[in-house]
Each structure stands twice: as structure tokens, then as C-alpha cells.
Amino acid sequence: MGPVKKDGMIDRWVKKHLLLYTEATSHPFILSIRDGTIDFSSFKRWLGQDYIFVREFVPFTASVLLKASKNSDDSSDMEVILRGLASLSDEISWFKQEAAKWDVPLSDVIAHKSNQNYCRFLESLMLPELEYCVVVTALWAIETVYQESFSHCLEDDSKTPPELLEACKRWGSEGFGEFCRSLQKIVNRCLEKASDEELIKAEVTFLRVLELEIEFWNMSRGGGLMS
Numbered sequence: 001m002g003p004v005k006k007d008g009m010i011d012r013w014v015k016k017h018l019l020l021y022t023e024a025t026s027h028p029f030i031l032s033i034r035d036g037t038i039d040f041s042s043f044k045r046w047l048g049q050d051y052i053f054v055r056e057f058v059p060f061t062a063s064v065l066l067k068a069s070k071n072s073d074d075s076s077d078m079e080v081i082l083r084g085l086a087s088l089s090d091e092i093s094w095f096k097q098e099a100a101k102w103d104v105p106l107s108d109v110i111a112h113k114s115n116q117n118y119c120r121f122l123e124s125l126m127l128p129e130l131e132y133c134v135v136v137t138a139l140w141a142i143e144t145v146y147q148e149s150f151s152h153c154l155e156d157d158s159k160t161p162p163e164l165l166e167a168c169k170r171w172g173s174e175g176f177g178e179f180c181r182s183l184q185k186i187v188n189r190c191l192e193k194a195s196d197e198e199l200i201k202a203e204v205t206f207l208r209v210l211e212l213e214i215e216f217w218n219m220s221r222g223g224g225l226m227s
């Protein structure tokens with residue numbers, strides 16, 4: 001008999017919290033892109049709000065990079081996270097171009113309540129006392145929700161409007177999937193050595209990301225609390 005392959009912690013958590021995970025990764029907003037019924041005003045709302053989010057996500061990712069450089073015992077962690085950070089520069093340029101195309105004046109966009117809550121959560125994760133394992137779990141979860149969500153819009157039988165294909169490819173494509181799998185390996189390795197307290201904190205953080213992502217999709221669809 002060969003060696004028994006143990007699931008990593010992330011696989012176990014995804015199975016344990018499958019309902020919430022599926023709510024975040026197959027949200028009606030994403031399914032409406034996938035089936036071609038999306039109301040473009042919702043897409044525009046998402047675009048403006050996500051631009052604000054991504055600007056806050058840059059310092060958060062930088063703070064994870066800093067913790068990787070100080071706490072990780074594997075130097076390749078830093079390279080993976082740096083790749084993610086570098087791609088955010090291109091992402092910000094893409095948001096600006098896309099906003100011009102859709103007539104969304106980014107300078108006038110005000111963060112909605114759900115977005116403010118999410119940005120505040122990111123800020124709380126930037127505190128120096130937050131452990132590397134916990135914050136890298138958040139980074140993995142945030143990126144993975146987008147990867148899984150947008151990959152549904154690229155499936156063979158999807159009817160994604162051609163105007164939205166570029167957005168879907170940005171996060172749903174294989175390249176971004178590979179980045180998320182690299183993050184997942186980092187998280188699993190980190191959690192194997194984590195204390196019980198850190199494990200609990202990381203799991204709670206994972207669940208909070210799922211909730212905030214669901215609220216972000218709800219807001220984009222037009223059902224969230226306005227600012």
C-alpha cells in the first residue's frame with residue numbers, strides 16, 4: 001500500500017465550510033455574468049467599488065510580503081507574494097482603462113458600506129502583531145474567491161458577454177489559478193507548524209473573508225447597504 005495522502009488544512013476547511021465557500025465562489029452576481037443576464041449597471045458598480053478595494057489591497061499585500069520576509073522559513077514565499085504584488089500595478093491600470101471604457105468616473109466613486117467594512121478588515125490585518133500564517137491565509141482566500149468565481153465565467157457552456165471576457169480572464173485564467181495554488185501550498189505548510197491558537201485565528205479569518213466577499217458581491221448586484 002502506498003503512502004496515505006493527507007489533505008492539507010485548506011482542503012479540510014473548504015469541505016467543512018462548503019456552503020459558505022460555494023456562496024462566495026458561485027454568487028448570483030457571478031452566475032449572472034456566466035449566463036449572460038448581467039445588468040451592466042451592476043458590472044459598472046462592481047468596477048468602481050473594486051478599484052477602491054484594490055487600492056487598499058496593495059498595502060495589505062505589501063504587509064504580507066513584509067511578514068513573509070521576516071517570518072517565512074522558505075524564501076520562495078517572498079517570490080510568490082511579490083509576483084502577486086507586482087501584478088496589482090497592472091491591475092490598477094486595467095481598472096482605469098476599463099472605467100474609461102464604461103464611463104465610470106473613478107474619482108467620484110464613494111466606497112459603499114460593504115466595501116468600507118472590507119477595507120477596514122484589511123487594515124486590521126496589516127497590524128504588525130498579526131501572525132504571518134493568519135494574513136497569508138487571508139491573502140490566499142481573497143485571491144481564490146475571485147479565481148474560482150471568474151473561472152466559472154470561462155467554462156465551455158458559459159454565455160459570458162464578450163465585453164466582460166477580459167475581466168473574467170484576468171482572474172479566471174490558468175495563470176492566476178497557478179498563483180492561487182502556490183499561495184495554497186504556502187498556507188498549508190505554514191498551518192502545519194502553527195499553534196492551536198493561530199489555527200483558530202486563521203480559520204476565523206478565512207470565514208470572515210468569505211462573508212465579506214459575499215457582501216461585496218451583494219453590493220455589486222445592488223442588494224447591499226449603500227454608503
Ligand SMILES: Cc1ncc(CN)c(N)n1
Nearest residue numbers: 050053054142143146216
Ligand atoms: C473584493 C475583491 N476580492 C478579491 C479581489 C482579487 N484581488 C478583488 N480584486 N476584489
